[in-house]
Amino acid sequence: MKSKYSSYYINDIAKGCKYCVKGEKLVLFISGKCSRNCYYCSLSNKRKNKDVVWLNERICKNPKDAIKEALESNATSAGITGGDPFLYLERTLSYAKALKKRFGKNFHIHIYLPTKLLTKDKLKKLSRYIDEIRFHPEFLINKNKKIINEDLNKIKLASLFWKKQNIGIELPMIPDRKKDILDFIIKISHYMGFANFNEFELSETNCKPLTKNYILNEGGYTIKGSKQAGIWLLKELKKRKIKINLHLCTAELKNNYQFMNRLKRHNIFKFGYKTKEGMVKYLTTDIKNKYKLNKLKIKEYYIDKEKNRIILSNYSANRLLSNKNSKIKIYLIEEFPTYDRIETEKGEIKTSKKQWATTP
Numbered sequence: 001m002k003s004k005y006s007s008y009y010i011n012d013i014a015k016g017c018k019y020c021v022k023g024e025k026l027v028l029f030i031s032g033k034c035s036r037n038c039y040y041c042s043l044s045n046k047r048k049n050k051d052v053v054w055l056n057e058r059i060c061k062n063p064k065d066a067i068k069e070a071l072e073s074n075a076t077s078a079g080i081t082g083g084d085p086f087l088y089l090e091r092t093l094s095y096a097k098a099l100k101k102r103f104g105k106n107f108h109i110h111i112y113l114p115t116k117l118l119t120k121d122k123l124k125k126l127s128r129y130i131d132e133i134r135f136h137p138e139f140l141i142n143k144n145k146k147i148i149n150e151d152l153n154k155i156k157l158a159s160l161f162w163k164k165q166n167i168g169i170e171l172p173m174i175p176d177r178k179k180d181i182l183d184f185i186i187k188i189s190h191y192m193g194f195a196n197f198n199e200f201e202l203s204e205t206n207c208k209p210l211t212k213n214y215i216l217n218e219g220g221y222t223i224k225g226s227k228q229a230g231i232w233l234l235k236e237l238k239k240r241k242i243k244i245n246l247h248l249c250t251a252e253l254k255n256n257y258q259f260m261n262r263l264k265r266h267n268i269f270k271f272g273y274k275t276k277e278g279m280v281k282y283l284t285t286d287i288k289n290k291y292k293l294n295k296l297k298i299k300e301y302y303i304d305k306e307k308n309r310i311i312l313s314n315y316s317a318n319r320l321l322s323n324k325n326s327k328i329k330i331y332l333i334e335e336f337p338t339y340d341r342i343e344t345e346k347g348e349i350k351t352s353k354k355q356w357a358t359t360p
Contacts, residue, residue, distance in 0.1 A: 003253075005021045005253045005257045006250055006252040006253050006256065006257070007021075007247060007248055007249050007250050007252075007253045008230065008231055008234055008247070008248040008250075009234070009245070009246060009247045009248070010234050010237065010238050010245070010246040011243070011244065011245045011246065012245045013194070013245055013247045014110075014132065014134075014168055014193070014194040014196065014245055014247065015108065015110075015131075015132060015165075015166070016077070016079060016108060016110035016131075016132045016134075017196065017247060017249070019076060019077040019108055020079065020258055021253065021257050021258055021261070022261055023257075023258060023259070023260070023261025023262035023263070023264060023265050024074075024075055024076040024077055024261075024262075024265065025075060025077050025078060025079045025258075025262075026055060026056065026066070026069060026070045026073060026075035026077070026078040026079070026099075027054075027055070027056050027078075027079055027081065028053075028054075028055055028060075028066060028078050028079065028080045028081070028095060029047065029053065029054035029055075029081055029082065029083070030053060030080055030081070030082050030083060030085045030088055030091060030092050030095070031050075031051050031052070031053065031082050031083040031084075031085075031087065031088050031091070032047040032048050032049050032050040032051065032052060032082065032083045033049060033050070033051050033082070033083050033084065033087055033088075034049070034082060034083045034084045034087070034114065035084040035086065035087060035114055035116040035117050036084070036114050036116055036138070036141065038140070038141050039141070039206065039209045040140075040172050040174065040200070040206055040209075040210070041203075041205060041206055042172075042201055042202075042203035042205065042206055043083075043203070043205055044203065044204060044205065045204055045205060048205050051088075053091070053095075055069035055070075055339075056069055056073060056262070056338060056339065057336075057338040057339050057340040058338075058339035058340070063094055063095050063097075063098030063099075064098075066095055066098060066099060067098060067099070067102050069339065070099065070102075070103065071267075072266065072267045072339070073262065073265060073266050073267070073338075074265040074266065074267065075265075076103075076107065076108070077107060077108035077109065077110075078096075078099055078107070078108075078109045078110075079109075079110050079111070079112070080092060080095070080096065080109065080110070080111040080112065080130075081111070081112045082112070084113070084114050084116070084117065085111060085112070085113060086113060086114070086116075086117040086118065086122060087117065089122055089125065089126075092111070092126070093125060093126070093128075093129065096109055096111075096126075096129035096130060097128075097129055099129075100129050108131050108132070109129060109130050109131050109132075110130070110131060110132035110133070110134060111126065111130050111132070111133055111134065112134050112136060112170060113133065113134065113135055113136065114135075114136045114138075115135050115136065115137050115138055115150075115151050115154045115155065116138060118135075118154045118157070120157050120160065123157055123158060123160070123161055124160075124161060126161075127161035127162060131166060132162075132166045132167075132168070133158055133162055133166065133167055133168070134168050134169065134170040134196065135151075135154075135155050135158075135167075135168070135169045135170070136169070136170060136171065137151040137155070137169060137171070137184065138150070138151050139151055139180065139184055140171065140172075140174065140177060140180075140181075143180075148184065148187075151184075151188075152187055152188055155167070155169070155188055155191060155192065156188075156191045158191070158192075159191055163193075164191070164192065164193045165193035165194070165245075166193065167191065167192040167193055167194075168192050168193060168194035168195055168196060168244075168245075169184075169185070169188070169192065169195050169196070170195075170196040170197075170198065171195075171196070171197055171198070172197075172198050172200050172201075172226075173197040173198060173199055173200050173226045173227070173229055173230040173233070173248065174200055174223075174226070174229075175200070175214070175223065175224075175225035175226055175228075175229040178229040178230075178232060178233050181197070181233060182233055182236055182237065185237060185242065185244075186237075186240060186242065189242045189243075189244050192244060193244055193245060194244055194245035194246070194247065195244060195245075195246055195247070196247045196249055197230045197233065197246075197247070197248045197249065198249045199222055199223075199226050199227050199230065199248070199249065199250045199251045200214075200222065200223035200226035201221055201222055201223070201251055202216060202220070202221045202222070202223065203221075210223065221251070222251050227248070227250060230248035231248065233246075233248075234246050234248060260277055260278045261278070262278075263277070263278025263279065263336065263337055263338070264278040266278070266337040266338060267337070268280045268337050269282070269302055269304060269311055270302040270311065271283070271300070271301070271302055271311050271312060271313045271314075272311065272337075274337075275334070278337070279334050279335065279336065279337070279344065280334070280335060280336070280337045281332060281333065281334050282311045282332075282333050282335070283311065283312040283313070283314065283316075283317040283330060283331070283332055283333075283349070284304075284309045284310060284311055284312065284330070284331050284333055285309065285310050285312060285320075285328055285329060285330050285331070286308075286309060286310070286329070287303065287304075287308050287309055287310055289310060289328050290303070290310060292326065292328055293310070293316075293328075296319075296320070296323065296326060298312075298316045298319060298320065299316075300312070300313035300315055300316040301313065301316055306341075307341070312330065317330050317349070321349065321350070321351060329348055330348070330349045331346055331347065331348055331349065332345075332346075332347055332349050333345065333346045334346075
């Protein structure tokens with residue numbers, strides 16, 4: 001069944017995913033260091049194998065930064081990922097604990113975990129703060145039957161600490177491994193409540209092995225046949241009456257819903273305007289013009305210290321543009337509302353207009 005988010009599912013989707021598609025999840029990247037070296041890993045160069053904590057687009061130094069980012073992005077929940085959070089278990093626990101303490105027990109936290117370093121004791125510690133657990137088994141990089149059995153036995157341990165509906169697996173939908181994925185899910189389905197399959201994507205770090213062995217779809221960043229393999233898998237599992245939640249998460253969902261909805265929720269500065277895509281538009285002038293603004297009795301403005309500029313209201317901008325003697329240059333800027341605030345457009349305005357940017 002196709003969802004309204006351009007993904008496909010059987011039965012339902014996991015609780016964590018429901019927050020995610022609405023843009024309500026804070027993405028807590030605990031480290032780029034990992035216990036494995038998966039050829040399909042899609043982490044960027046600035047994150048892969050680097051021990052840096054990211055909160056969405058923000059490099060994070062401590063749990064207080066995580067709380068700041070959650071407030072600025074209006075997050076109601078968080079997803080912890082890596083790298084491998086097991087490598088930095090105490091760090092993972094400290095961030096999860098801080099978020100729960102600040103926002104309460106209803107602040108939903110899910111976590112992605114490779115199974116390599118999984119132990120009963122580690123799961124017990126995580127269960128104090130983690131609401132939903134998503135495993136990434138070893139069998140996609142190691143076909144050894146012994147490894148598969150180890151994966152199965154490790155994942156079963158989660159039922160000691162979480163209810164079935166809060167235990168799942170999440171895998172890239174590799175087209176030529178669809179039967180292996182099918183077999184694994186059938187074996188483990190009694191011990192978990194959901195399985196997520198992500199459309200197989202190209203990145204700067206997995207480009208070489210993927211372009212060598214797979215064909216890309218038009219557009220150049222998703223693998224041909226991945227979505228079709230995922231739909232096949234959902235149908236096969238339905239035929240076998242596997243009664244767990246199954247979700248094929250597409251690249252379209254991530255870009256057009258998950259990310260865009262997160263942008264729409266993000267705080268912006270005074271006098272800014274959100275676009276329907278979640279970007280923000282500002283009317284700006286150089287901070288050196290502050291004296292001139294005061295002399296001209298322009299009062300509706302906000303000083304953006306980080307970017308060394310002044311954000312103007314529509315009213316103030318039009319007053320300046322109508323004053324031939326002001327000689328103050330005004331720019332219409334579009335940028336991401338996120339912590340990095342990357343600019344995508346900038347153009348000088350020379351004539352007044354009723355409304356330069358509007359909230360949808």
